[in-house]
Amino acid sequence: MPKLYDIKLKEYIFSTRFKNNDFKDFIDFSDDFVVSEQSDILSAEKAFFAWEKYAQIDSEKPFPSQEFIFDMEAKLLMVLARMELNWFKIDSGRLKEIWVEIEERIKSLEMEIYDLVWEKFNLNSPKQLQVILFEKLNIPTTKKIKTWFSVDNEALEYIWQKYPIASIILEHRGLRKLQTTYVEWLLKTLNPNTKKIHTTFNQTWASTWRMSSENPNLQNIPAGNWYAEEIKSCFISSSPDYKIMVADYSQVEIRVLANLSQDPILLDAFKAWEDIHTRTAKFLFWDKEITSEERRRAKTVNFWVIYWISGFGLSKQIGIWPAEAGIYIDKFYELYSWVKKYNEELLVKARENGYVETFFWRRRYINNLNDANRIIKWQAEREAVNMPIQWTAADVIKLAMIQIDKLLNTWNYKSKMILQVHDELVFELYKDELFLEEKIKEIMENVVPFEAKLLVEIWVWDNWKKAKK
């Protein structure tokens, strides 16, 4: 495998000629050309930015595993280039139908709103909406923002029971979002010849070393409500010979936390294949039969406590009083006492060294841990606590992607990896290669020999829509 800087030297010329996305105008979308040229250009871009970023790190003190990380990113570079060439097929006909359906609903919601206020105004303008709600209708304000009072979802949800107009605005806004950001943007970025979506993966732009995706961003396709699921079902396989396979890391962050903190209760729960949210719920709510509502609350607690959230923040999340939320947080640390100890020691070390490290010794320098301003200090602490978890999770899936790509390529399988969404991989699975499902699950779960084993869930369908968890 060539080193990243070798790739960079070889491809530098391309990256300077085709900065950013300008190159798309030069691409002839006939198949041969795409495979050879575009691959070079995309790799070049990534190599260029990756090299720049590593050059920065090089100027810092060297640290043990730099070569390992460097090697991983270099290998991933090629994997991403291949993924971008595979593209995701879209059912554009259905997408256009959805656009029309949404448009009709939006029009009727608009009429309802204009009727209620006896006036036409621009619903897309928060400024105009503020005037209508807070001056014309005299609705009490709830949340201050820089300029005046907020009309965001949180504010509207607070008043919708007393003022029905709020719920209409909420629905209207949600549908506009789907229509413009997703349906229209997907149709715009769709390649008309191949009916496929070409996203660009950025390997090195995110400060967290997560990947990002743009033109279009395929990492924030909505899910949950009816229209959102309809949009997801428009992501289809490129031919009837292929299925869409989704492989999803289950609770990856809390499993990573278990392994970093070595908390015995947490480790045991995972080793015994217990449901971790129920485990927490049993402790929070006194060991009786756990209702689904209690499990849901415990899930939120598990999820947020690893982000070092305040009692105030947690209370807003689950709609309880701050004092009660504070009790949940204390309880969490009582049960998983090593997690608390681990976080405290991590912060002590971070203050001494000025940095924190991930499982793979990626390093993050953190400045404001001793800032006199509490707000800034807390933010730095959250960053310090978060980073080893989030970044380790990002590395886990990167390593898995490299191995899976190797598997698919050495045996010349027809199945392809087409997308990464942080803890989820999407494949086109060829009909004669269904056995790859097990192999891929095996790779993903064992790519890092954690004590609390990683768990991967897999779905296979005709499209990207999947059952709600």
Add this chain to the structure above:
DNA sequence: CGAGGAGCGA
């Protein structure tokens, strides 16, 4: 064109 408000995902 950029800031600000808003909202989607992980």
Add this chain to the structure above:
DNA sequence: ACGTCGCTCCTCGA
């Protein structure tokens, strides 16, 4: 003041 990050949309004023 009280998860983080990234991408995209729209408006509005310079």
